[in-house]
Amino acid sequence: MSTSHIDDWKAERLALNDLVMQYAGLTTKRFFSLDGQAYRPGALPASTKELLGLVASLVLRCDDCITYHIIQCHEAGVSSAELEEALSIGLVVGGSITIPHLRRALRAWDELQGAPSTE
Amino acid sequence: MSTSHIDDWKAERLALNDLVMQYAGLTTKRFFSLDGQAYRPGALPASTKELLGLVASLVLRCDDCITYHIIQCHEAGVSSAELEEALSIGLVVGGSITIPHLRRALRAWDELQGAPSTE
Amino acid sequence: MSTSHIDDWKAERLALNDLVMQYAGLTTKRFFSLDGQAYRPGALPASTKELLGLVASLVLRCDDCITYHIIQCHEAGVSSAELEEALSIGLVVGGSITIPHLRRALRAWDELQGAPSTE
Amino acid sequence: MSTSHIDDWKAERLALNDLVMQYAGLTTKRFFSLDGQAYRPGALPASTKELLGLVASLVLRCDDCITYHIIQCHEAGVSSAELEEALSIGLVVGGSITIPHLRRALRAWDELQGAPSTE
Amino acid sequence: MSTSHIDDWKAERLALNDLVMQYAGLTTKRFFSLDGQAYRPGALPASTKELLGLVASLVLRCDDCITYHIIQCHEAGVSSAELEEALSIGLVVGGSITIPHLRRALRAWDELQGAPSTE
Amino acid sequence: MSTSHIDDWKAERLALNDLVMQYAGLTTKRFFSLDGQAYRPGALPASTKELLGLVASLVLRCDDCITYHIIQCHEAGVSSAELEEALSIGLVVGGSITIPHLRRALRAWDELQGAPSTE
Numbered sequence: 210m211s212t213s214h215i216d217d218w219k220a221e222r223l224a225l226n227d228l229v230m231q232y233a234g235l236t237t238k239r240f241f242s243l244d245g246q247a248y249r250p251g252a253l254p255a256s257t258k259e260l261l262g263l264v265a266s267l268v269l270r271c272d273d274c275i276t277y278h279i280i281q282c283h284e285a286g287v288s289s290a291e292l293e294e295a296l297s298i299g300l301v302v303g304g305s306i307t308i309p310h311l312r313r314a315l316r317a318w319d320e321l322q323g324a325p326s327t328e
Numbered sequence: 329m330s331t332s333h334i335d336d337w338k339a340e341r342l343a344l345n346d347l348v349m350q351y352a353g354l355t356t357k358r359f360f361s362l363d364g365q366a367y368r369p370g371a372l373p374a375s376t377k378e379l380l381g382l383v384a385s386l387v388l389r390c391d392d393c394i395t396y397h398i399i400q401c402h403e404a405g406v407s408s409a410e411l412e413e414a415l416s417i418g419l420v421v422g423g424s425i426t427i428p429h430l431r432r433a434l435r436a437w438d439e440l441q442g443a444p445s446t447e
Numbered sequence: 448m449s450t451s452h453i454d455d456w457k458a459e460r461l462a463l464n465d466l467v468m469q470y471a472g473l474t475t476k477r478f479f480s481l482d483g484q485a486y487r488p489g490a491l492p493a494s495t496k497e498l499l500g501l502v503a504s505l506v507l508r509c510d511d512c513i514t515y516h517i518i519q520c521h522e523a524g525v526s527s528a529e530l531e532e533a534l535s536i537g538l539v540v541g542g543s544i545t546i547p548h549l550r551r552a553l554r555a556w557d558e559l560q561g562a563p564s565t566e
Numbered sequence: 567m568s569t570s571h572i573d574d575w576k577a578e579r580l581a582l583n584d585l586v587m588q589y590a591g592l593t594t595k596r597f598f599s600l601d602g603q604a605y606r607p608g609a610l611p612a613s614t615k616e617l618l619g620l621v622a623s624l625v626l627r628c629d630d631c632i633t634y635h636i637i638q639c640h641e642a643g644v645s646s647a648e649l650e651e652a653l654s655i656g657l658v659v660g661g662s663i664t665i666p667h668l669r670r671a672l673r674a675w676d677e678l679q680g681a682p683s684t685e
Numbered sequence: 686m687s688t689s690h691i692d693d694w695k696a697e698r699l700a701l702n703d704l705v706m707q708y709a710g711l712t713t714k715r716f717f718s719l720d721g722q723a724y725r726p727g728a729l730p731a732s733t734k735e736l737l738g739l740v741a742s743l744v745l746r747c748d749d750c751i752t753y754h755i756i757q758c759h760e761a762g763v764s765s766a767e768l769e770e771a772l773s774i775g776l777v778v779g780g781s782i783t784i785p786h787l788r789r790a791l792r793a794w795d796e797l798q799g800a801p802s803t804e
Numbered sequence: 805m806s807t808s809h810i811d812d813w814k815a816e817r818l819a820l821n822d823l824v825m826q827y828a829g830l831t832t833k834r835f836f837s838l839d840g841q842a843y844r845p846g847a848l849p850a851s852t853k854e855l856l857g858l859v860a861s862l863v864l865r866c867d868d869c870i871t872y873h874i875i876q877c878h879e880a881g882v883s884s885a886e887l888e889e890a891l892s893i894g895l896v897v898g899g900s901i902t903i904p905h906l907r908r909a910l911r912a913w914d915e916l917q918g919a920p921s922t923e
Contacts, residue, residue, distance in 0.1 A: 304661025
């Protein structure tokens with residue numbers, strides 16, 4: 210039931226985001242702000258937006274981005290069946306080259322299933 | 329209100345799919361079958377699945393794939409506001425390099441808005 | 448000495464940008480604004496920034512983006528020798544898969560050499 | 567039985583390669599030479615090397631590169647069954663995003679089947 | 686003569702594949718089956734198919750996929766000279782961005798050269 | 805003020821480059837030579853060429869390549885403001901998918917700021 214792998218990941222992400230902000234000029238700062246804004250609920254609910262971010266990250270094969278959206282999907286109340294269907298679309302679109310990332314996506318998701326959704 | 333650009337695109341796609349099937353071995357045939365299956369409604373509705381396919385296609389920057397999913401989103405009853413929010417996530421994830429594809433996605437969508445959803 | 452290919456390209460780009468703005472929500476609008484801001488001269492001159500945008504576009508293999516930055520490099524006073532050296536870095540980093548885009552980049556550049564830099 | 571589409575493609579490629587050489591510095595010239603050298607028969611026969619170039623081009627989704635290697639495979643005596651198996655590996659590795667390129671690859675291959683291998 | 690790095694890699698891959706199958710729906714299960722089928726000998730021998738998978742993985746820059754196909758090439762009896770020629774095509778097509786993956790590909794290959802081919 | 809992470813990275817890179825050269829055929833050897841040549845000062849100074857290599861590596865999302873060019877930029881006398889502006893162009897072109905790489909790029913850069921430029 211441990212989420213320590215994910216907790217470690219979150220801690221490193223926060224520390225490095227602080228470092229980015231120390232160096233960041235206006236363009237970088239505004240991009241980070243925009244990145245947060247894009248996932249706010251609107252015509253589409255937050256859960257759908259997080260699934261969109263997850264599948265985009267899977268086909269572009271970025272493990273950090275996948276981990277981030279896996280956590281966000283969990284917080285937004287996405288079910289395992291919904292998550293798996295979304296990932297399977299990414300698999301078909303992106304091909305077998307996405308499989309190693311799919312494995313790690315489900316490892317992170319599986320870790321979160323043992324943890325209460327409380328942050 | 330013309331959809332002739334989209335109609336031409338559909339006709340060429342069908343003709344070339346016929347050609348693929350003339351050459352296709354078992355692996356290719358099964359892949360094409362799997363590609364259709366991935367978008368059937370399940371835990372997620374067809375409209376969400378088409379938006380997932382659309383955003384995956386946008387960040388991977390494939391105009392043909394984008395056109396296909398734009399048509400499928402239209403058939404599945406996606407609204408312009410929902411479509412635009414999904415595309416904006418693809419834009420933020422995939423960056424300015426997706427902009428030319430975003431332009432053509434909205435041109436195809438705009439053509440479809442003038443046409444009754446009847447095919 | 449004709450630049451009609453580039454002029455046609457510019458006209459279509461403007462028309463489609465207008466269409467994007469008709470559909471655009473806040474995220475998309477802010478992204479387009481940010482995209483313009485990133486290339487304004489700062490610690491690096493505009494010419495260097497345009498070369499950075501050009502090489503990024505070459506290795507990501509987006510013809511529209513390449514054409515845009517080729518025009519911007521021309522306007523910023525980049526020389527043919529500077530342009531070629533930048534493209535050769537993109538060629539080595541991105542490999543032979545970039546060659547078709549390199550060809551079209553130089554076709555656009557060659558067209559611009561016959562035209563006064565006046566827009 | 568016409569190969570005019572392929573003939574047009576070859577003519578434009580040659581014209582643009584000439585233009586590249588007019589601008590090319592030493593790095594670009596040496597890269598083009600190296601690109602030719604990589605496909606010469608050695609421990610692997612030319613036909614296998616062309617199939618490797620073709621599948622690499624398919625998963626990277628470059629139509630010009632695919633057309634080039636389709637022609638080279640034809641010249642190297644690759645059979646339709648061998649070509650289709652190679653393409654099906656590219657399809658599985660690269661996913662459905664490669665399908666539009668697979669269609670155009672087989673259109674070019676089909677054109678060549680009607681033509682004697684004489685160039 | 687140790688292959689412990691590769692043995693560890695194989696063990697983790699198997700454990701995560703088990704996890705994928707626990708969550709997998711029909712689309713994912715069929716994709717995994719198709720992935721195995723694509724490399725079975727047919728018009729092309731297994732060794733050529735594994736080289737195709739390897740070069741596709743190199744230009745798409747997936748270390749896990751590269752390690753997998755390096756092992757498969759070893760089992761299929763590919764020689765070091767054949768492997769190196771195939772990798773050099775991937776290097777030229779995919780550019781210097783593939784070099785870190787090429788280094789790790791040859792590290793895995795070198796480990797396998799000290800081990801009898803017995804699994 | 806430790807640069808041990810970067811020192812470790814350099815040591816592994818050198819060891820693996822030696823291994824590559826043990827296996828390398830003529831194509832691979834010539835590619836490595838060309839890779840070095842592309843960054844030599846010419847019409848563009850070394851600092852600009854390293855920034856071009858850095859931004860190309862960022863949008864293609866290769867951590868090893870980014871680390872290499874971060875070190876080279878430091879050696880070439882690039883300032884933190886210049887580096888950040890170049891990275892921000894990569895961020896806008898390549899999108900949020902580049903953010904994890906941007907974080908690690910600035911971590912490497914930050915390590916180098918504590919070290920005298922003496923290698």
